[in-house]
Amino acid sequence: MISGISFFDGISKQDYERMMVCFHAMKRSYQPGETIATFGGSSQLVGIVLEGEAVVMSTHYDGRQTILEQLQTGSIFGETLSAVSAETSLIQIISHKHTTVQFIDYSHLIRRCPKACDSHSQLVSNALRLISRKAVLLSERLDILSQRTIRDKLFTYFHQLARKNHSNTFELPFSMSDLADYLSVDRSAMMRELKKIREEKLVRISKRTVTLPA
Structure with a gap:
């Protein structure tokens, strides 16, 4: 073990x-x-x-x-x-x-x-x-946590995961509820922000798989 x-x-x-x-x-x-x-x-x-x-x-x-x-x-x-x-x-x-x-x-x-x-x-x-x-x-x-907006918190975290995985495509280790807790933000507000950044084509998200633009 x-x-x-x-x-x-x-x-x-x-x-x-x-x-x-x-x-x-x-x-x-x-x-x-x-x-x-x-x-x-x-x-x-x-x-x-x-x-x-x-x-x-x-x-x-x-x-x-x-x-x-x-x-x-x-x-x-x-x-x-x-x-x-x-x-x-x-x-x-x-x-x-x-x-x-x-x-x-x-x-x-x-x-x-x-x-x-x-x-x-x-x-x-x-x-x-x-x-x-x-x-x-x-x-x-x-x-x-030092980021002022939900969007900035999301992208700061996403880029950290991308660096750790050496890839712009990676898996979130959390459910959406846990992700909101980790970012210390309201879940509903976070989901609205995720919808916006997907619509703006700044990120692709499929379940827990996230892809940042190259």
Whole structure:
């Protein structure tokens, strides 16, 4: 299950199993719609998505919801790694598909065990690389939210996806409702704007497939 998981790059299955015992790690599975974790200011657990998909969801005081981040296989999450405060809104990790998560206490990552094994050093290196990646994703997220109009938010996000896919044609990872939550806009207003830009032939959209002009 750890094959292809960046957090465990360079670590053998034998070393992985030994470290998980040493770390008292927990592995849990969740059904779609289940809450995986809630940020509340005290959790020291880091989660690694071994399979499935989830989202980091913020629920504001008035009930509005915003998708802060999409988590896919290999993603990591945790209150200690988050740049978002849970003091002003409820932050939860919600499973979107059948999802399996490995939980490790953050203290095991930052403190060397007495054995000081090479695999532990590799794990720390992998974690730092993934945390740096999360900083890039946060910058991209802020770029979207800083746009003044729904149209600008849509095109900023579309161009980000085009760059990541190295193609002007790509699949949206969200439903339209979730896309509106991710962009932090009203769904009805977003759908009207999408209709306009399609009519203006600025973009082609078929279900979740988006094509930008060359």
